[in-house]
Every structure is written in structure tokens, then in C-alpha cells.
Amino acid sequence: MRITCPLCGERDRREFYYRGAALAAPAEGDSPEVWHAHVHLRDNPAGPVEEWWYHQQGCGSWIRVRRDTASHEMLAAQLATSGEEG
């Protein structure tokens, strides 16, 4: 599997750290239910999913990747905006 870093280009999967589903972080004052859903519950689709990958052994960017979990196809990748990776 190869992942396209918007800054570095297409790279080996081993350069990246996988963080999981790309979810917007709840606000500090949000209810325990909202935080529980954010931390634990997952849609977990067999198909396209938005997720966070970190270009650990490259430029150090957090990347929002759209990837098909059934085919491993990379559909899109863009830099996370500041703080977004929650």
C-alpha cells in the first residue's frame, strides 16, 4: 500500500503512522456520551473511509486520507488543517 503525502508525493505505507477514523474532536464541554462516541464508537464501513495518517518518517504532516477499506485503494489525501486531527 502506498500513500500520497500532499507535500512529499507517493510514499511507502511504512513511512506513516495510522491514527484511525478522521473524526472532528468534540468540544471540551461536550457531554460524556459525545466523548464516548468520539473515542470508542466507529462506523467502520467496508468501503471508502476518511482517516488520519501521520507522515512520521517524512515531513511530519497529519494527512486526511480517503481510502477504500475493501480494496485498499487511495482515493484522496489532503493536509489536515491546524488542530483538526483531534
Place this chain on the structure above:
Amino acid sequence: MRFSGWRVLREGLTGNRGWQGHWRDPDPKPQYDAVIIGGGGHGLATAYYLAKDHGMTNIAVLERGYIGGGNVGRNTTIVRANYYLPGNSEFYSHSLKLWEGLEQDLNYNAMMSQRGILNVFHNDAQRDSAVRRANAIINQGDDAEILSRDQLRDMVPLLNYANNRFPIQGALLQRRAGTARHDAVAWGFARGADQRGVDILQNCEVTGIRTEGGKVIGVETSRGLIRAGKVAMAAAGRSSQVAAMAGLTLPIESHVLQAFVSEGLKPIIDHVLTFAEGHLYISQSDKGGLVFGSYLDLYASYAARGNLPMVEHTMEACMAMLPAIGKARLLRSWGGIMDMTPDGSPIIDRTSIEGLYLNAGWCYGGFKATPASGQCYAHLIATDRPHEAAAGFRLNRFETGRGLMDEEATGAQHNLH
């Protein structure tokens, strides 16, 4: 048809013409008392114990593919009870005891082989944790021994004792652990359930779960609507999708785990071996192939095949720990989809919908759980109370934080298991 030495002899002398199919192939009935979604090891064992322990025989197992095509037929066959964490520990202890009587109970040869598992450790921290684990296992009434490097060397001379990066210090041994023929476990439970009247319905995919006023009333399938007052999910890697049919979102992310088998060799590995460093587990099948695997691929996947980085990692670990097998050719590799929970431990519980039950989250280790998972789940479905061996496997532990079973001590976060 019962299996016996006499029967084998008679069939041998009469051209093996008397063997029959191991279970019927009935058409679905419009209504059952209970249906189980998923004809893997856990679903079949659940049906078996529902019939055997609770006399519920008007039930069906619905399998979208064929019996043995899921993880029950894809795993590396390791069976053990060398757990440490309260909650998990007594459950796997209970499971190993069931394994020990399973073949007699099922009248089926599951090739259960208590060849012993050796967890090799490489540094002081790993040794200390192995000693602590061994003490806990012994206190619980199961067997564990700590072997020194020399004792291990006498028992398993094949290992790389000259490895300076991952020096071998010794091993935790559980002699009652070992392997079982995974397909035979599925077939044995299917046959046992069938003989008690359970309908095993293959090529029957559940496509919807019907509820009415917060109660389950049946399932829609590729073979039509099947009504049932109790519906029990046991879909392993597909748990999230099946639960979504009832509007439930689970604390589960699906990941691929790969396994490998080499060409057949003469007996060289007598035990199950695992290595804490680099993570590798290996055993030799009764056909002679070396069966092994290592980590998950560590990202969400439903591809039932892995990726080359983990292949390379696994082969490197093999060469570091067992360089003697470096010339063996690899025959096959494959992947299975695991339902990973954030704390690495399973769930057997009721859901918020009346009559709908959940058995999921077995992660990378649910084969050894098969008999106990089935028995505990059957107990829950039949009585609506948890079986004492699985009392900790609650769904709400993530929400409340109470009773989290953090098996790997990496926290209750998805990407760490």
C-alpha cells in the same frame, strides 16, 4: 452416524461407501425460536450449546458463505489459557477445560494437540512480566512453568541462542496449551448442532434486522424473511455491518491479520512458540507445514488479504528467531478480518434492543475462545443472564470506563490494538 474405531474399520473393509454428509442442508423455516447470524466457530458453538445445555432446538444458524470460510478456518489454530487479566483469565481457563473434553463431547476428531506453548522472553522486563503471569495462572488453578535459558535450550535447540539483539533469556511454558484443527472444530460443532435438530443454513446472508417497538422480530435474508423472537449476532469481522442493520454503532474497527504456511517438512518444531520481541508465533501442523504469523496490519481493512510490509516483517522475525528455517519455501499466505475493540477484549452482551444479542470483538485471539464463547453466549440467549465465566464482557464498559479489560496494556484506544 457415530464415529468409532469399529466404524472406521468397517468402512475401510467395505470401500468407505457408508459415510454420510456431516449435517443436513434444509430449507429455511419461516419462523424459529432463535436465529444466529454467522456460521463461524462461535455461531456454531452457540447453536450447539443452546441445544445441548438449554434444550433450544427450534433454531437456525445463518451463514452467508460456507461453514468454515471465515476466521474459524483462517486462524493459526493456537489454543491456550495463559492469560493474566481478571475477566479474561477465568474465561480462557474455562475455555481450555472445554477444549479438553470437546472431542468426546462432539464425537468428532478436532485433532486437539496439547503440545505446550512456549512464550520466549528476551529481557528482564519481559521475564518479570512472564513470572508474574505464571504466578497468576497457577493461582487460578491452571498450569504454568518458567524455563531458564538452559532448560529452554534442552527442550528447543533450534532457536537462535546467539542473537545479540534479541537474546533469549527463557520462556513461559503452559503444557496444556497447544493447537486444534480449526476446520474440524467448525465441522464438529455444525454436526453436533445439526444432530440435535438445529438448521444450518449456508448461503443465507442476513441483509436486515427487523424490529417492532424496540423488540426484534426477525431477519431479512437472501433466502427470505425469517422470523425469530431472539436474534444473536456472531459475525466476527462483519460485526459492525450486521449491528448497523439494527441501527447500532459498535466500539469496533475491523483489521486484517495475515498468516503463512510453509511447505511440508519433517517434524522440527514440537511446541507452539511465540517471541515477545518482534512478535512472532509459530507451530508445525500435523501435515508438516510451518504455520505462523505476527502483528495485525494495523489499519482498518476488509480486504481479507494483507500488505507486503507485514509479510516482510514476519519473515524478518522468523529469520531472527529461527534462522534454521530460512530455506523452507512459503506455500501460502492469507488474511482474515478481525473485529478489534479499543481494549482488545471481547463483548458478549445483550443490546439495547430486546431479543437482540451481541457476540463480537474477539480481536486476534478468538479461536481458543470458541467453545466457551458458544457456551456463555448460549447461556445469555437462553436465560438473559450472563454466564459467570463471561460476566466481564459487557458492552457498556467503554461508556462507563468501569471494567475495561485492557489486555495489551495499551489503553482503550482504537489504533493501539
